[in-house]
Amino acid sequence: xxxxxxxxxxxxxxxxxxxxxxxxxxxxxxxxxxxxxxxxxxxxxxxxxxxxxxxxxxxxxxxxxxxxxxxxxxxxxxxxxxxxxxxxxxxxxxxxxxxxxxxxxxxxxxxxxxxxxxxxxxxxxxxxx
Numbered sequence: 269x270x271x272x273x274x275x276x277x278x279x280x281x282x283x284x285x286x287x288x289x290x291x292x293x294x295x296x297x298x299x300x301x302x303x304x305x306x307x308x309x310x311x312x313x314x315x316x317x318x319x320x321x322x323x324x325x326x327x328x329x330x331x332x333x334x335x336x337x338x339x340x341x342x343x344x345x346x347x348x349x350x351x352x353x354x355x356x357x358x359x360x361x362x363x364x365x366x367x368x369x370x371x372x373x374x375x376x377x378x379x380x381x382x383x384x385x386x387x388x389x390x391x392x393x394x395x396x397x
Contacts, residue, residue: 274378274385275299282388293386296321296340296349308371308393310364321345329361331368344375348387352377358394370394 271279275293282289282302290301298319306312309328319327321340330338340346344355356374363369373391377384 271299272380272385274380278378278386278388287390288392289388289390291386291388292321292345292349294349294384296345298324299386305391308363308369308391309361310367328363329359329368330373331360331362333360333370335360335368344373345387345389348375348377349384352379352384361391 271293275291278291279300282291282300285302286304288302288305288308290305291299293299298321301309301313303312316327325337325340330343332338338359343359344357347353347355354374354376356372358370358372360368360370371391371393373389375387375389378386378388
């Protein structure tokens with residue numbers, strides 16, 4: 269599937285960063301996550317490929333501190349996709365082996381000529397060395 273140029277350029281940017289990050293299209297489909305995100309998740313993007321929000325949630329979370337799934341509507345990413353505004357939250361994710369990590373996540377919209385193209389989400393572990 270041909271992606272908008274802005275998503276292609278964003279993927280190139282994320283590929284060169286050591287901050288864990290993922291890229292979604294305007295429908296919430298995971299279009300890419302970088303090597304740093306893959307190290308935290310325990311899977312490389314090449315191993316899992318594009319994922320819907322439901323598939324991503326089933327595999328990696330996000331979760332509350334008590335391990336309850338956070339509804340898609342309550343995620344920073346949803347704010348970006350629905351409202352075009354950046355958002356931030358602290359939450360938990362699960363890696364490929366089932367270990368939970370507390371993270372901070374910041375989601376930013378990708379907009380070109382006033383047309384929403386998707387979002388970038390940067391995240392990093394809290395209190396982990």
